[in-house]
Amino acid sequence: xxxxxxxxxxxxxxxxxxxxxxxxxxxxxxxxxxxxxxxxxxxxxxxxxxxxxxxxxxxxxxxxxxxxxxxxxxxxxxxxxxxxxxxxxxxxxxxxxxxxxxxxxxxxxxxxxxxxxxxxxxxxxxxxxxxxxxxxxxxxxxxxxxxxxxxxxxxxxxxxxxxxxxxxxxxxxxxxxxxxxxxxxxxxxxxxxxxxxxxxxxxxxxxxxxxxxxxxxxxxxxxxxxxxxxxxxxxxxxxxxxxxxxxxxxxxxxxxxxxxxxxxxxxx
Amino acid sequence: xxxxxxxxxxxxxxxxxxxxxxxxxxxxxxxxxxxxxxxxxxxxxxxxxxxxxxxxxxxxxxxxxxxxxxxxxxxxxxxxxxxxxxxxxxxxxxxxxxxxxxxxxxxxxxxxxxxxxxxxxxxxxxxxxxxxxxxxxxxxxxxxxxxxxxxxxxxxxxxxxxxxxxxxxxxxxxxxxxxxxxxxxxxxxxxxxxxxxxxxxxxxxxxxxxxxxxxxxxxxxxxxxxxxxxxxxxxxxxxxxxxxxxxxxxxxxxxxxxxxxxxxxxxxxxxxxxxxxxxxxxxxxxxxxxxxxxxxxxxxxxxxxxxxxxxxxxxxxxxxxxxxxxxxxxxxxxxxxxxxxxxxxx
Amino acid sequence: xxxxxxxxxxxxxxxxxxxxxxxxxxxxxxxxxxxxxxxxxxxxxxxxxxxxxxxxxxxxxxxxxxxxxxxxxxxxxxxxxxxxxxxxxxxxxxxxxxxxxxxxxxxxxxxxxxxxxxxxxxxxxxxxxxxxxxxxxxxxxxxxxxxxxxxxxxxxxxxxxxxxxxxxxxxxxxxxxxxxxxxxxxxxxxxxxxxxxxxxxxxxxxxxxxxxxxxxxxxxxxxxxxxxxxxxxxxxxxxxxxxxxxxxxxxxxxxxxxxxxxxxxxxxxxxxxxxxxxxxxxxxxxxxxxx
Numbered sequence: 001x002x003x004x005x006x007x008x009x010x011x012x013x014x015x016x017x018x019x020x021x022x023x024x025x026x027x028x029x030x031x032x033x034x035x036x037x038x039x040x041x042x043x044x045x046x047x048x049x050x051x052x053x054x055x056x057x058x059x060x061x062x063x064x065x066x067x068x069x070x071x072x073x074x075x076x077x078x079x080x081x082x083x084x085x086x087x088x089x090x091x092x093x094x095x096x097x098x099x100x101x102x103x104x105x106x107x108x109x110x111x112x113x114x115x116x117x118x119x120x121x122x123x124x125x126x127x128x129x130x131x132x133x134x135x136x137x138x139x140x141x142x143x144x145x146x147x148x149x150x151x152x153x154x155x156x157x158x159x160x161x162x163x164x165x166x167x168x169x170x171x172x173x174x175x176x177x178x179x180x181x182x183x184x185x186x187x188x189x190x191x192x193x194x195x196x197x198x199x200x201x202x203x204x205x206x207x208x209x210x211x212x213x214x215x216x217x218x219x220x221x222x223x224x225x226x227x228x229x230x231x232x233x234x235x236x237x238x239x240x241x242x243x244x245x246x247x248x249x250x251x252x253x254x255x256x257x258x259x260x261x262x263x264x265x266x267x268x
Numbered sequence: 269x270x271x272x273x274x275x276x277x278x279x280x281x282x283x284x285x286x287x288x289x290x291x292x293x294x295x296x297x298x299x300x301x302x303x304x305x306x307x308x309x310x311x312x313x314x315x316x317x318x319x320x321x322x323x324x325x326x327x328x329x330x331x332x333x334x335x336x337x338x339x340x341x342x343x344x345x346x347x348x349x350x351x352x353x354x355x356x357x358x359x360x361x362x363x364x365x366x367x368x369x370x371x372x373x374x375x376x377x378x379x380x381x382x383x384x385x386x387x388x389x390x391x392x393x394x395x396x397x398x399x400x401x402x403x404x405x406x407x408x409x410x411x412x413x414x415x416x417x418x419x420x421x422x423x424x425x426x427x428x429x430x431x432x433x434x435x436x437x438x439x440x441x442x443x444x445x446x447x448x449x450x451x452x453x454x455x456x457x458x459x460x461x462x463x464x465x466x467x468x469x470x471x472x473x474x475x476x477x478x479x480x481x482x483x484x485x486x487x488x489x490x491x492x493x494x495x496x497x498x499x500x501x502x503x504x505x506x507x508x509x510x511x512x513x514x515x516x517x518x519x520x521x522x523x524x525x526x527x528x529x530x531x532x533x534x535x536x537x538x539x540x541x542x543x544x545x546x547x548x549x550x551x552x553x554x555x556x557x558x559x560x561x562x563x564x565x566x567x568x569x570x571x572x573x574x575x576x577x578x579x580x581x582x583x584x585x586x587x588x589x590x591x592x593x594x595x596x597x598x599x600x601x602x603x604x605x606x607x608x609x610x611x612x613x614x
Numbered sequence: 615x616x617x618x619x620x621x622x623x624x625x626x627x628x629x630x631x632x633x634x635x636x637x638x639x640x641x642x643x644x645x646x647x648x649x650x651x652x653x654x655x656x657x658x659x660x661x662x663x664x665x666x667x668x669x670x671x672x673x674x675x676x677x678x679x680x681x682x683x684x685x686x687x688x689x690x691x692x693x694x695x696x697x698x699x700x701x702x703x704x705x706x707x708x709x710x711x712x713x714x715x716x717x718x719x720x721x722x723x724x725x726x727x728x729x730x731x732x733x734x735x736x737x738x739x740x741x742x743x744x745x746x747x748x749x750x751x752x753x754x755x756x757x758x759x760x761x762x763x764x765x766x767x768x769x770x771x772x773x774x775x776x777x778x779x780x781x782x783x784x785x786x787x788x789x790x791x792x793x794x795x796x797x798x799x800x801x802x803x804x805x806x807x808x809x810x811x812x813x814x815x816x817x818x819x820x821x822x823x824x825x826x827x828x829x830x831x832x833x834x835x836x837x838x839x840x841x842x843x844x845x846x847x848x849x850x851x852x853x854x855x856x857x858x859x860x861x862x863x864x865x866x867x868x869x870x871x872x873x874x875x876x877x878x879x880x881x882x883x884x885x886x887x888x889x890x891x892x893x894x895x896x897x898x899x900x901x902x903x904x905x
Contacts, residue, residue: 054484085486097481099473101541109467110474114486116467120495123466124459134466173485343707390886394893397649401844402889405882408837416875525837529651529714536711573722579715580697587704 002065002073007032007181007213008053008089013062015052022048023059023237030181032067035207035214037228037245039221041258045237046217047094050183053215054091055081069180086114090174091183096166098158104169105154108141111176137176144172147209148202164195171202181213182206188220196220200227225249233257288461295544296454299324303443318515319558321446324453325510327550330534331460331543332503337532338540339464340496341476342391343400345528347504349407350380352414352523354508356421359429359518369432369513377505384501388494407528414520426519429512445514452510456503457543463499464541472496530554537582539589548591553579616748621866623751623759627820629862630762634817635832635839636846636854637766638810643848644786645799645806646698648709652716654836656693657814658829659720660686662728664819665735665827675738682815690811694804724829732826735819758820765816766855769809773851782806786851838865845885847895856896861885 002009009029015022023045030036038046052059055076064076069088076084090111098107115137118130145151148168153161158169167187174182184203188196200223206212218224224231224245231248233240235257241248248254303317329347336342354376361372387406394402414421421427431440432448440448463469471492474482479489512518530553538549556578557571586592635653642650664682668675693716701709737754744751773779784792785802793799818832825831838861839854846857861881869877892898 056480056483082483082486082488085484091484093478093481093484097478099477101477102470102473106470106473110470110482110485110487113467113471113474118467120463120468123468124463126462126466130466177486337707390890393890397848398844398889398893398895400649401840402886404837405841405844405886409879409882412879524833525651526717529711529717532707533711533714536708540707569726570722573719576715576718576720576722579718580712583704583708583712583715584697584700587708 002067003029005031007034007067008215009063009065010049010053011063011065013049013052013059013064015048015057015059015061021237023052026062026234026237026239028232028239028242030213030215031229032180032213033207033211034229035203035216035227037224037231038215038217038234039219039224039231039248040234040240042219043236044234044257046234047185048237049234050091050185050215050217053183054084054089055079067180069178085177085179088177088180089183090177090179090181092167092170092174092185092187094185094189096163096170098166098169098173100159101157103155103157104150104161104165105138105141105145107158107169108145108172108176109137111173112137112141114177141172141176144175147205148172163190164198167191167199168202171206175206175210175212178210179212181215183215184217186218187216188218188223196223199223203227289458292454292457292461295457296450299450299453300447303446316559317442317446319555321449321514322511323550323555324449324547325507325514326531326534326554327547328453328456328510329504329507330531330538330546330550331456332500332507333531334535334540334543334546335460335464335472335503336496336500338535338542339469339472339476340492342493342496343396344387344403344497344500345400345525345532346387346403346407346410347500347531348523348525348527349410350384350501350504351508351511351527352518352520353380353383353410354505355429355512355518356414356427358509359427359512360420362432362513363427363429368436369434373506373509376509377502380505380508381498381501384497384504385494388497389490391493391497392490404525404528407523407525411520411523414523421518421520424520426517427512429516429518431516432513442514449510449514452506453547456506457547460543464543468492468495533579535589537579537586537590539591542589542591545589545591549589552582552590617870619749620751621870622863623749623755625863625866626759626859627751627755627862628866629859630759631817631821631835632838632842632858632862633766633855634762634813634820635835636842636858637769637851638813638817639839639843640848640851640854641782641806641813642810643843644851645782645789646694646803647706647789648698648713649840650810651710651713651836651840652720653810653814653839654832655717655720656686656689656811657818657835658827658832659724660689660811660815661735661818661822661827661831662724662733664815665733665822666728668735669733675736679738679815679819682819683812686811686815687808690807690809691804693811694807698803698807699800721829730829732828735822735827737823738819754823762816762820770852778805841882841885843895844889845895847898849894849898853895853897 006029011027013023013026026049038049040046048057051057053064053076059077066074066076066087066089068074074087076087076089079087099110116133118127118133122130142151142154145154148171150165150168150172153165158166161169187199191199203214203216204227207214216224216228228245230242230244232242233248233251233254240253240257241251243251302320329351333344333347336344357379358372358376361367361375362369383406387403390402391399415423417423431442431445433439464472471482471487474485474487475489475492483489534549534553535546536549537552538547539545553575557575582590635657638653639650642648642653660682663685664678667673667678667681671678697712697716701712704712737752739752739754739757742753744753744756773782781792781797781802782805784795784797785799789799814832817835821835822831839858842857842861843854844857845860846853846855848854864884865878865881868881872880889895
């Protein structure tokens with residue numbers, strides 16, 4: 001059961017590949033309009049966790065309760081991967097998976113795919129409903145591009161754009177469907193300090209202006225501590241700790257997982 | 269004196285040239301003038317009309333393949349088989365069963381498309397080169413059936429058909445059939461343009477570019493794969509019907525792997541994901557040997573070979589399709605033009 | 615029972631033809647990363663060379679075949695040197711079109727050099743039958759089967775146990791890395807095209823006596839060789855060989871016992887159904903994409 005202020009709740013999530021348990025009995029919950037961080041050393045299973053949430057992998061065990069855009073509650077495990085976005089959950093990709101031969105605007109409009117109701121026949125003959133939808137969604141896409149500050153590039157091809165711009169395009173794409181939860185997959189990877197600060201601002205904008213919760217899966221500790229309301233730390237697929245950013249930093253178990261035991265460091 | 273504004277906003281040449289629909293219609297009109305030119309100028313032999321007509325027919329099938337390969341990223345080597353199947357069905361229904369052309373065309377589209385959709389279902393499990401050769405196997409099954417199923421296809425003797433009768437009253441002849449082909453081609457080009465520039469086009473592009481991202485964006489891969497295969501087969505079937513009612517004969521030996529490869533060549537050479545490029549590719553692969561290379565003395569026998577060399581050269585120097593050559597020409601012109609302007613200003 | 619063995623033996627013969635052609639295709643595929651649609655047509659061309667030599671010079675057949683082998687090597691080297699070598703930056707789909715261009719070049723030249731009339735190529739061993747378990751097989755057929763197997767065995771031995779073979783396997787695995795490690799990949803691809811050409815002419819010479827030498831001589835072989843590669847899997851060198859023999863045997867069995875008219879089609883349908891369950895062939899492996 002989801003509490004009123006919760007948007008996602010993972011209960012006893014487990015998945016194994018071959019004999020290896022990648023995620024082991026993990027539980028946490030994300031509140032509405034919260035920026036929630038998921039951290040852990042390399043190989044901890046962070047990517048696997050959210051691939052399970054988005055049903056790219058089917059978990060072996062556990063429930064993933066989600067509050068849909070309409071307000072009802074559902075277990076994501078019961079859905080197929082391409083249905084997840086309809087419920088209001090989107091993700092970004094670490095290897096920015098944009099379509100190189102298309103323009104930035106077209107790439108963003110792919111995010112609105114589920115909002116198109118016109119049938120293929122209507123599109124083929126360019127009947128009024130198809131034209132109206134196209135126009136409306138195009139306007140919405142341009143609006144989002146403006147808010148993220150890259151509207152001028154809307155007709156440029158994705159191919160050859162700088163990395164920071166591509167990240168913003170991807171973000172814009174996820175915002176098109178007005179999600180209630182966005183999962184960001186290591187968004188700071190490859191960004192310099194200035195860009196990371198801009199990213200932090202962007203994430204806060206998403207929470208405040210787009211009325212959305214954010215699950216941030218990230219390595220860059222400064223970004224995580226700067227921007228997250230609460231953080232969950234995992235190691236070897238198992239739950240380590242869950243607390244506010246401040247408290248997590250002081251957590252002994254988390255320090256050990258990242259840095260080795262404090263004893264060792266002291267004696268060096 | 270009051271100055272008269274000769275330029276009314278909606279009708280100047282600029283708007284005309286920018287509207288893609290008008291461009292397609294203009295293109296159709298240009299194609300339609302060819303038979304007239306043929307009757308006036310003797311160096312354009314009327315046999316050329318047949319060649320150009322078949323080229324346009326092939327372009328229709330190639331557009332279908334472009335939707336499948338260029339936009340959706342799915343290889344098929346089965347186009348020839350489906351085209352052949354449609355040709356036989358239409359011939360049989362109009363000649364042997366005396367059904368009207370419109371009924372024949374419907375059946376000739378539905379049956380191959382059903383098989384095409386089955387192949388689409390299979391494409392979820394089989395991918396890449398394996399899928400390509402699986403489609404080749406389907407095409408070969410059809411071709412062998414054409415050879416054996418004598419009652420329906422006339423086996424090696426082939427199947428005859430005639431120029432169609434539209435709406436049970438208008439009997440077409442070779443020239444009017446040509447216009448009909450142009451008409452159908454332009455409609456197909458228009459429909460393709462609408463589809464690939466709208467939501468379906470974006471979905472297909474997403475499917476081709478990144479299946480994971482497409483799924484995350486809500487694109488149902490199964491649905492769009494089936495749609496891609498269905499459209500490709502529909503276009504190939506239309507192409508087959510037009511073929512058998514223009515050439516008025518269909519032989520099993522027409523529907524080989526070689527023809528399927530020709531369609532592949534047409535879109536690769538002309539430019540994948542380019543509508544005009546596909547038509548251009550059809551001309552290069554099919555029409556050029558007949559129309560031009562055969563005219564050059566001493567080379568007429570080598571026309572096939574020269575065409576092969578041309579294809580190889582185009583791939584090596586224009587891997588993105590020869591339609592890129594227009595972009596290069598445009599760039600050259602822009603450079604020259606800019607130089608000229610620069611001189612004027614200073 | 616004897617009919618069954620008869621069919622089996624016949625099938626091994628046609629299986630040899632398909633196997634040699636399939637091996638030619640897989641060698642090129644794994645070293646140059648191209649699906650060579652022109653394998654059959656080039657084999658046809660070189661078979662014409664053999665036939666022409668035989669008709670015009672009256673030399674013994676085996677010598678003409680040797681001439682054909684030389685011609686095949688030269689043609690293969692030329693193709694790699696003039697064309698394939700310069701296609702590094704070309705997209706994979708476009709590369710297949712290049713082989714289509716090759717088909718057109720060869721189909722254009724062949725009638726000019728050799729005329730359009732069907733020619734006849736006799737068998738290597740003209741007379742004599744062997745009786746095995748109440749079944750008949752011609753000495754020629756037996757020779758074809760044995761020769762094919764020996765040739766393939768030799769090639770596999772070279773592949774697995776020699777330095778040359780190691781160079782080929784490394785290039786097949788990853789051309790870029792192979793080059794970085796000092797493997798002479800350019801020579802490997804040259805050699806691959808030459809060997810593929812030889813395999814092509816040998817399969818052509820085996821099948822020619824059963825029909826006549828025409829432009830379409832190798833069309834069926836080409837298609838069955840491709841399907842053999844799909845059936846056996848493009849991941850290994852020996853997969854397509856197994857696929858080829860399976861096709862040869864199943865085809866004849868189906869044609870004789872099930873339907874002489876629809877046997878071929880039924881075989882393809884069965885293969886398609888098989889592919890649905892094993893989409894990477896008999897001996898194939900799937901690669902999982904990580905996101």
